[in-house]
Amino acid sequence: MELDYLVTVLLSSLSSASILLIATLGLAVVYGLMGVINLAHGEFLMVGAYSALTATQIGIPYPLAIPVAVVTTMLIGAIVELLIIRRLYGRLFDTMLATWGLGMVFNQAAVLLFGTVSPGIGMPQYNFKIGGYSLAAYSIAMILVAAVMLAFVYLLMTKTVYGMKARASIQEPKMAQAIGIDSSRVNTLTFAIGCGLAGFAGAILLPIIPATPSMGLFFAVKGFLTVVVAGPVALTGSALTALGLGGGASVTASFMTSVVGDVFFFLVTALLLWLYPMGISARWRRKL
Amino acid sequence: MFKVTNATGGYGKTTIIRDVTLEVKASEIVALLGRNGVGKSTLMRYATGLILAKKGSVEIAGARAPAAPAKRARLGLGYVPQGRFVFPRMTVTENIAVAAASNGFDAKETVKKMLADFPLLGPKANDLAGGLSGGQQQVLALARALAIKPKILLLDEPTEGVQPSIIDEIAGVLKRINQESEIAILVAEQNLDFCLSIAERAYVMEKGSIYLETDRESLSRDKELQQELLGV
Numbered sequence: 001m002e003l004d005y006l007v008t009v010l011l012s013s014l015s016s017a018s019i020l021l022i023a024t025l026g027l028a029v030v031y032g033l034m035g036v037i038n039l040a041h042g043e044f045l046m047v048g049a050y051s052a053l054t055a056t057q058i059g060i061p062y063p064l065a066i067p068v069a070v071v072t073t074m075l076i077g078a079i080v081e082l083l084i085i086r087r088l089y090g091r092l093f094d095t096m097l098a099t100w101g102l103g104m105v106f107n108q109a110a111v112l113l114f115g116t117v118s119p120g121i122g123m124p125q126y127n128f129k130i131g132g133y134s135l136a137a138y139s140i141a142m143i144l145v146a147a148v149m150l151a152f153v154y155l156l157m158t159k160t161v162y163g164m165k166a167r168a169s170i171q172e173p174k175m176a177q178a179i180g181i182d183s184s185r186v187n188t189l190t191f192a193i194g195c196g197l198a199g200f201a202g203a204i205l206l207p208i209i210p211a212t213p214s215m216g217l218f219f220a221v222k223g224f225l226t227v228v229v230a231g232p233v234a235l236t237g238s239a240l241t242a243l244g245l246g247g248g249a250s251v252t253a254s255f256m257t258s259v260v261g262d263v264f265f266f267l268v269t270a271l272l273l274w275l276y277p278m279g280i281s282a283r284w285r286r287k288l
Numbered sequence: 289m290f291k292v293t294n295a296t297g298g299y300g301k302t303t304i305i306r307d308v309t310l311e312v313k314a315s316e317i318v319a320l321l322g323r324n325g326v327g328k329s330t331l332m333r334y335a336t337g338l339i340l341a342k343k344g345s346v347e348i349a350g351a352r353a354p355a356a357p358a359k360r361a362r363l364g365l366g367y368v369p370q371g372r373f374v375f376p377r378m379t380v381t382e383n384i385a386v387a388a389a390s391n392g393f394d395a396k397e398t399v400k401k402m403l404a405d406f407p408l409l410g411p412k413a414n415d416l417a418g419g420l421s422g423g424q425q426q427v428l429a430l431a432r433a434l435a436i437k438p439k440i441l442l443l444d445e446p447t448e449g450v451q452p453s454i455i456d457e458i459a460g461v462l463k464r465i466n467q468e469s470e471i472a473i474l475v476a477e478q479n480l481d482f483c484l485s486i487a488e489r490a491y492v493m494e495k496g497s498i499y500l501e502t503d504r505e506s507l508s509r510d511k512e513l514q515q516e517l518l519g520v
Contacts, residue, residue: 161395164386168375175373178336180361180390180436233377285416287377 004131011130013250015139018146019205020246024223024238025149026197031227032234032288033157033166033190036085036095040103041223042216044195047106048073048202049211050114056121062206069203070196077195081188089187103216110213123207138207145204150239153197157235157288166190167288222246225269231279235288241280245269289314289472290365290440294344297334303342304330305496312440315470317462319483321517322493328476329370331493332444335474336360336367349439362391366438370445370476372429376418380409380428383417387435402431408457423454430458434465441465443475447482459485480517484508492517 027041038044048069055065080102088095126137157163169176169183177183201219202211209215226245230237245265253261276282290312298304305327312318320328333339335346337357346353348363361367375383381399388398403410406427412420417428426446433441443462447455463486465471477483483490490507492500500513507513 161386161389164378164382165390167378167382168386171375171377172373174338174357175367175369175375177357178338178361178367178369179387179432180358181386182356182358182390285377285419287379287416 002131004133008130008133008135009251009254011135011140011143013247013254014143014243016250017243017245017247018143019139019208020219020222020226021146021239021242022142022149022205023198023201023219024226024242025153025235026194026201027223028227028230028234028238029153029157029197030191030194032230032232032238033170034187034194035092035170036089036191037092037099037224037227038191038194039096039100039220039224040080040106040216041099041194041198042218042220043103043106043110044073044077044198044216045202045205045219046110046211046213046216047076048199049206049209049215050110050118050202051199052203052206053118053121053211062121062123066200066203069199073199073202074192074196078188078192080195081191085191086184086187103220107213107216114211114213116213118211120210121206136208142205142208149197149200150235154235154288156193162186162189222265225266229269229272229276229279231276231281233281233284233286233288236284236286237279237281289316289349290474291347292331292335292344293347295331295334295341295346296343297339297341298330299339303496305334307344308334308493308496308498310474310491310498312472312474315466315472316489317466317473317475317487319487319490320474320476320493321478321480321483321490322476323517324478326493327496328493329444330496332367332369332442332476335442336365358390361436364437364439366433366436366441366471368426368429368433368441368443368446370448372422372425374417374420374425374428374432376416378417379414380417380420381413383428383432384435387432391436393435393437398435402435405434405461406431408454423450426450426458427454430461434471438471440472440474443473443477445476445478447477447479455479455482462486478517480514 023045027038030036030038051069051072052065055068056062084098085095088098127134128137165181165186169181169186226238226241230241245268249261249265252264272280293309295308296303296306308331322328334341337355337360348360348365351363353360353363384399384402385395389395403413408424408427446458459482462473466473484504489503491498
């Protein structure tokens with residue numbers, strides 16, 4: 001086997017893992033800091049993608065369309081938290097059902113608004129070559145985007161007062177209130193940030209993954225599993241899980257077929273959950 | 289200063305405390321005594337607003353306490369729960385900083401002051417609170433409660449599972465903050481010696497109600513009551 005082939009496989013697998021991480025981070029934040037599994041996460045990603053697409057169609061340049069998508073999804077997220085999620089705290093399965101239903105509504109709304117086929121955003125494709133193999137520059141750039149996004153969320157949650165309040169609220173909810181933390185306001189913001197991260201993912205991935213009403217489903221399943229395998233130390237756990245599962249599946253897929261890659265993903269997930277029922281990070285002593 | 293009037297409450301449909309009325313005056317230290325399961329912790333949680341009140345009211349620094357625990361904290365109610373409940377995946381510094389910042393105080397300054405007041409925490413400042421010993425966590429829970437600049441401090445079994453040297457340190461700190469910062473203190477305890485060393489007055493609870501109010505002198509003379517409280 002040649003070196004250029006190995007490097008190509010490595011880079012594209014790392015890129016797949018990064019794309020999974022980008023799509024999952026918002027889910028990890030909401031689960032890790034609120035204990036809520038947002039099954040509409042994939043649909044928020046889709047809303048982000050359509051927001052960015054619509055923004056470019058009315059003439060906003062693509063780099064500015066990304067913040068538009070983030071703000072839109074954050075606003076919708078805040079409204080959803082105020083109207084639905086906050087009535088269901090501590091009821092994990094009820095929140096899952098409610099957000100699942102919400103996802104369907106979003107999905108159908110997108111079908112009605114945009115139809116089932118969407119135009120791409122028509123960005124020029126840049127490729128570069130490693131030996132005899134050609135790689136899409138944008139996909140590889142996602143490795144950098146994932147790293148920056150991870151660092152941003154980590155700093156937000158560890159260096160700001162909001163981040164401290166959010167972590168205190170999930171670790172000891174009653175004590176957090178007793179020392180004066182307004183948990184409900186913190187939770188609204190956390191949910192909005194989680195949805196904003198989904199919106200960012202949808203927008204930044206738009207050049208590689210075109211907007212379709214059902215695009216959320218693919219990410220919802222893998223993202224959900226990643227977060228559950230990661231466990232309570234949500235950020236580090238999810239990063240490692242995305243790298244291991246997503247990267248591993250992608251490596252497997254490049255040597256065999258994409259079906260075998262998916263089989264790898266789900267088998268390893270099942271194995272990890274059997275070994276660590278509370279997630280791989282259940283016993284870690286880390287902040288996030 | 290701090291008043292609980294006709295407190296009646298519990299968990300779900302079970303009522304644990306009934307018509308409890310007590311008062312702590314400004315810069316007074318009062319003990320809440322009684323054997324296991326008489327409702328001391330429930331009364332503490334009632335006062336913080338963490339359990340639903342079926343009846344009765346709480347007054348903090350002359351103001352009627354709102355229902356939300358966070359608002360009571362801002363009125364000046366500090367709480368150190370039984371079992372400490374520090375935020376385990378946050379550092380010692382963050383545990384103190386988040387309490388200060390949530391009540392509009394300067395986090396950095398408060399942390400500096402607390403680390404100076406509790407030299408025990410200094411070397412652990414950047415360690416995760418979950419990794420501290422029981423005694424260290426107790427001191428941290430106390431520092432966290434003081435970070436909100438309380439007017440009344442509720443302490444629930446502060447000596448439970450804490451080594452004797454740290455118990456002495458806690459008693460010393462409580463006396464000092466009580467005198468220096470004029471913080472009123474209500475302390476629920478089973479450790480009689482600890483209470484006699486700091487409190488001037490005591491309420492004795494039994495079966496969810498207060499059945500006796502006494503002071504330090506009569507309590508230290510009343511051997512029969514002591515025996516009963518110690519459960520001998």
